Amino acid sequence: MSSSMNNEIAVLGVGMHPWGKWGRNFVEYGVKAARDALEDSGVRWQDVGFVSGAATMRCGYPGYVAGATFAQALGWQGAEVNTSYAACASGSQALAAARAKILSGACDVALVVGADTTPKGFLAPQKGERPDDPDWVRFRLGITNPTYFALYARRRMALYGDTQDDFAQVKVKNAEHGFRNENARYRKKFSAEEVSASNMVADPLRLMDICATSDGGAALVVSSLEFARKIGRADAVKVAAVSTVTPTYASSVIEMPDIATDSAAVVAAHSFRAALPVKAYEEAGIGPADVDVAEVYDLSTALELDWMEDLQLCERGQAAQLVRAGDTRVGGRLPINPSGGLACFGEAVPAQAIAQVCELTWQLRGDAGARQVAGARVGITANQGLFGHGSSVILKR
Amino acid sequence: MSEETNAAAGKKHRQPALEGWFTLDNEKPHLIGNQCADCGTFYFPRARNFCKNPACNGDHFEDVQLSRTGKVWSFTNAAYQPPAPYVAADPFVPFTIAAVELEKEKMIVLGQVVAGVNPSDLEAGMDMELVLDTLFEDEAAEHITWKWKPL
Numbered sequence: 001m002s003s004s005m006n007n008e009i010a011v012l013g014v015g016m017h018p019w020g021k022w023g024r025n026f027v028e029y030g031v032k033a034a035r036d037a038l039e040d041s042g043v044r045w046q047d048v049g050f051v052s053g054a055a056t057m058r059c060g061y062p063g064y065v066a067g068a069t070f071a072q073a074l075g076w077q078g079a080e081v082n083t084s085y086a087a088c089a090s091g092s093q094a095l096a097a098a099r100a101k102i103l104s105g106a107c108d109v110a111l112v113v114g115a116d117t118t119p120k121g122f123l124a125p126q127k128g129e130r131p132d133d134p135d136w137v138r139f140r141l142g143i144t145n146p147t148y149f150a151l152y153a154r155r156r157m158a159l160y161g162d163t164q165d166d167f168a169q170v171k172v173k174n175a176e177h178g179f180r181n182e183n184a185r186y187r188k189k190f191s192a193e194e195v196s197a198s199n200m201v202a203d204p205l206r207l208m209d210i211c212a213t214s215d216g217g218a219a220l221v222v223s224s225l226e227f228a229r230k231i232g233r234a235d236a237v238k239v240a241a242v243s244t245v246t247p248t249y250a251s252s253v254i255e256m257p258d259i260a261t262d263s264a265a266v267v268a269a270h271s272f273r274a275a276l277p278v279k280a281y282e283e284a285g286i287g288p289a290d291v292d293v294a295e296v297y298d299l300s301t302a303l304e305l306d307w308m309e310d311l312q313l314c315e316r317g318q319a320a321q322l323v324r325a326g327d328t329r330v331g332g333r334l335p336i337n338p339s340g341g342l343a344c345f346g347e348a349v350p351a352q353a354i355a356q357v358c359e360l361t362w363q364l365r366g367d368a369g370a371r372q373v374a375g376a377r378v379g380i381t382a383n384q385g386l387f388g389h390g391s392s393v394i395l396k397r
Numbered sequence: 398m399s400e401e402t403n404a405a406a407g408k409k410h411r412q413p414a415l416e417g418w419f420t421l422d423n424e425k426p427h428l429i430g431n432q433c434a435d436c437g438t439f440y441f442p443r444a445r446n447f448c449k450n451p452a453c454n455g456d457h458f459e460d461v462q463l464s465r466t467g468k469v470w471s472f473t474n475a476a477y478q479p480p481a482p483y484v485a486a487d488p489f490v491p492f493t494i495a496a497v498e499l500e501k502e503k504m505i506v507l508g509q510v511v512a513g514v515n516p517s518d519l520e521a522g523m524d525m526e527l528v529l530d531t532l533f534e535d536e537a538a539e540h541i542t543w544k545w546k547p548l
């Protein structure tokens with residue numbers, strides 16, 4: 001797809017159900033978020049032509065057909081439905097489906113919704129002896145999700161001289177941001193001393209360096225630019241790019257749940273994370289220098305630094321220096337995760353990528369209140385999940 | 398540890414925790430991978446039906462023993478007990494984990510590090526070798542796996 005305004009769609013409305021460990025049915029969170037997004041958009045539910053749901057794999061059959069589940073809960077009104085599952089990128093794929101439908105002319109307005117209810121404790125694989133399943137194998141060998149985050153963090157320490165205090169500063173910064181966000185689950189400021197006093201989970205990462213899992217819901221009402229103009233919303237924030245590219249063989253980094261990387265003996269190794277924004281920048285026809293604010297997938301504090309470099313917001317190895325200089329705080333030169341990020345939300349998989357778009361929409365409208373990034377006109381999101389799923393979305397004024 | 402000393406100590410039967418993933422040579426064990434007969438790409442664990450190189454339609458693979466030494470790419474530990482199917486000793490004993498880069502295969506392989514080696518003993522670039530060691534024990538057997546050990 002070439003870069004052109006013809007690829008853009010408008011974000012008419014956004015809504016969220018606060019993140020937490022509420023323990024209620026995921027449909028409640030999705031409906032609350034959807035109703036808020038509809039109200040924010042000024043569009044009647046009956047005028048939505050396409051409902052694009054992000055699936056959850058933890059809530060039974062209604063979760064597998066989330067688009068229809070939300071449509072039914074809001075009251076069947078004849079819209080077409082779709083459900084996307086792409087791990088952490090599910091919300092972006094649901095947005096991509098809505099965009100395709102709108103750009104093809106098949107509908108004017110679409111509702112994108114994702115919500116999740118998460119179980120308590122560690123995410124563990126299915127039961128039974130399954131040595132053919134890489135996820136079973138790695139857990140059998142004692143390799144959990146934090147293992148991978150810690151390996152990346154230690155690698156940064158070895159290559160770039162990052163320190164555990166740099167990682168703690170990311171948590172301190174995100175906690176300050178999330179303190180001012182009523183949708184965040186954790187709204188408490190922390191000092192670097194408190195972070196470094198929390199229990200070690202996977203050296204060098206401590207409990208407060210690693211994100212939790214949460215319940216939550218997020219929704220968007222999106223439309224064609226023509227429809228936005230027609231209802232007097234020509235100034236709406238626009239989706240300028242949705243990248244959901246897959247990796248290119250061979251992997252350069254060991255990815256969850258694998259026990260080994262691909263072999264780069266015959267073909268060159270490629271970084272998946274770094275590839276995701278490349279397509280987004282191409283599609284939007286802008287570059288990293290145009291970005292004012294970013295929402296990135298900080299599964300760990302150290303991973304936020306990797307993302308800053310993968311998004312080309314600084315040179316490889318320089319991210320910690322930006323943190324030390326205060327550049328990534330709200331009020332700094334290039335705020336990262338003004339929402340508070342996963343550090344303050346915890347991960348609600350099918351809702352998370354949509355929540356990133358909600359935050360950037362508020363930021364670009366100037367509606368982010370105490371956490372507002374002054375004058376933000378271009379924002380980018382990034383996330384990565386299992387099995388070659390990831391996404392990067394660009395929004396602009 | 399040899400079979401003779403096991404027997405002398407009245408120890409349990411030793412069996413691989415993952416059948417066919419490594420040779421059962423106590424002195425110089427190797428991980429068992431395979432290699433695409435068409436393009437030469439290495440696989441660990443072994444490829445079954447398809448070569449994953451996008452430029453190759455190969456479906457024939459030959460078993461190969463992977464290099465049994467490499468350099469530390471990164472490392473960490475498990476300070477908390479992992480969930481099942483990990484089988485923990487009671488009480489749980491934290492263990493170190495290394496990602497080791499094999500030069501010939503240009504591949505990074507994860508594994509536990511032998512007991513007694515802490516993250517503070519490791520650094521990127523260190524030489525490591527593959528050894529066999531206990532993953533867990535149950536009533537029936539001692540289940541063994543590969544582990545990395547500083548050279």
Ligand SMILES: [Zn+2]
Nearest residue numbers: 433436448453
């Ligand atoms: Zn091949």
